[in-house]
Amino acid sequence: MALTLEQIGIQAKEAETVLRTLGTDRKNEILRRAADALIAEAEFLTAANGKDLEAAKENHMPPALVDRLLLTKERIAQMAEGLRQIAALDDPIGEVLSMKQRPNGLLIGQKRVPLGVIGIIYEARPNVTADAFGLCFKTGNAVVLKGGSDAIHSNIAIVETLRRALAAGGIDENALQLIEDTSRETVRAFMKLNRYIDVLIPRGGAGLIRTVVENATVPVIETGTGNCHIYVDESADLSMAVNIIFNAKTQRIGVCNACESLVIHEAVVDKVLPMIAARLSEKEVEIRGDERSRQAEASLKEATEEDWGKEYLDYILSVKTVSSIEEAIAHINKYNTGHSEAIITESYTNAQKFLNEIDAAAVYVNASTRFTDGFEFGFGAEIGISTQKLHARGPMGLLALTSTKYIIYGNGQVRG
Numbered sequence: 001m002a003l004t005l006e007q008i009g010i011q012a013k014e015a016e017t018v019l020r021t022l023g024t025d026r027k028n029e030i031l032r033r034a035a036d037a038l039i040a041e042a043e044f045l046t047a048a049n050g051k052d053l054e055a056a057k058e059n060h061m062p063p064a065l066v067d068r069l070l071l072t073k074e075r076i077a078q079m080a081e082g083l084r085q086i087a088a089l090d091d092p093i094g095e096v097l098s099m100k101q102r103p104n105g106l107l108i109g110q111k112r113v114p115l116g117v118i119g120i121i122y123e124a125r126p127n128v129t130a131d132a133f134g135l136c137f138k139t140g141n142a143v144v145l146k147g148g149s150d151a152i153h154s155n156i157a158i159v160e161t162l163r164r165a166l167a168a169g170g171i172d173e174n175a176l177q178l179i180e181d182t183s184r185e186t187v188r189a190f191m192k193l194n195r196y197i198d199v200l201i202p203r204g205g206a207g208l209i210r211t212v213v214e215n216a217t218v219p220v221i222e223t224g225t226g227n228c229h230i231y232v233d234e235s236a237d238l239s240m241a242v243n244i245i246f247n248a249k250t251q252r253i254g255v256c257n258a259c260e261s262l263v264i265h266e267a268v269v270d271k272v273l274p275m276i277a278a279r280l281s282e283k284e285v286e287i288r289g290d291e292r293s294r295q296a297e298a299s300l301k302e303a304t305e306e307d308w309g310k311e312y313l314d315y316i317l318s319v320k321t322v323s324s325i326e327e328a329i330a331h332i333n334k335y336n337t338g339h340s341e342a343i344i345t346e347s348y349t350n351a352q353k354f355l356n357e358i359d360a361a362a363v364y365v366n367a368s369t370r371f372t373d374g375f376e377f378g379f380g381a382e383i384g385i386s387t388q389k390l391h392a393r394g395p396m397g398l399l400a401l402t403s404t405k406y407i408i409y410g411n412g413q414v415r416g
Contacts, residue, residue, distance in 0.1 A: 266323050
């Protein structure tokens with residue numbers, strides 16, 4: 001019999017009271033045990049994933065989303081490696097951030113603590129299930145997951161595997177729970193479970209994130225969509241620009257850190273755009289450009305106003321031509337989603353100006369936006385990419401899943 005949300009919340013709170021007191025060695029032991037369990041159960045996991053893939057094909061799911069959904073033994077091994085990486089990271093819980101003595105003799109400090117119970121609502125990416133568990137467990141947080149219906153069989157199998165590993169290690173398996181009811185009514189009720197859930201993190205497309213932000217009574221850490229730009233400056237190494245753009249656009253199209261928009265200085269557009277178009281033609285990328293860019297490369301289609309703010313998640317790219325770095329920055333800040341932006345330049349001055357003035361969670365000089373990722377940043381895994389400015393911003397690793405509390409030592413002081 002399925003548990004009610006109330007029952008799930010109660011169980012999560014009970015598990016969290018134990019998790020917050022677990023020592024680092026114990027948490028690491030359980031994480032390594034969980035990683036081994038994923039590898040051992042690879043056939044069970046891929047069989048469950050096969051049911052989701054079959055349904056996806058019947059529902060004519062776009063190829064980019066099918067790729068997000070797919071679990072292979074290699075991807076399962078990557079999930080397990082993510083848990084091992086998390087186990088190898090320093091444990092932030094219990095760290096004393098400061099300690100100062102007041103004139104009255106009180107010692108007042110700050111100590112890093114878990115958030116409590118974390119709720120995560122996400123779409124058809126089953127690898128998020130393992131990443132979320134690992135990061136939350138390492139930081140002493142219980143986690144309640146609500147995955148998308150497209151990945152329901154995969155998520156159930158992964159959670160069953162991880163819960164068995166928890167139980168085998170003597171840990172309350174309710175440290176990790178999955179809401180299996182995929183109805184919209186249940187999702188909306190989950191967003192209002194503030195009696196038990198301390199923070200809610202949505203991870204998915206713009207529609208999901210907007211729904212959570214607008215309807216939740218639980219505090220939300222907003223993760224964002226990725227209309228990521230690459231600006232080719234007039235001083236850019238053009239060969240480098242082509243290579244970076246090809247990687248950022250085509251290495252994996254269905255991810256939030258893929259490049260969706262190019263901005264090119266008019267001084268180099270005639271030379272570099274044909275180079276870019278020729279390279280992207282290897283992957284049959286459709287390029288949509290403004291009038292000046294279409295003069296530079298005849299294969300481009302006409303861009304509309306909608307294209308400048310579009311996260312395609314497809315083999316499509318927009319191109320805007322500008323006459324200055326100031327115009328480039330203004331265009332990017334107007335249409336970006338606060339995720340990841342890059343400049344290709346040999347000018348130190350322009351690089352610094354771009355870094356200082358672009359409003360985004362991650363800003364690059366001469367590198368692909370595809371590096372905005374918890375694993376690539378050395379976090380072991382990530383819970384999502386935060387595009388808000390409160391508490392956490394950018395790839396959310398262990399520190400983003402902690403809070404602080406003040407600790408005060410006295411020797412009899414009373415306030416007068």
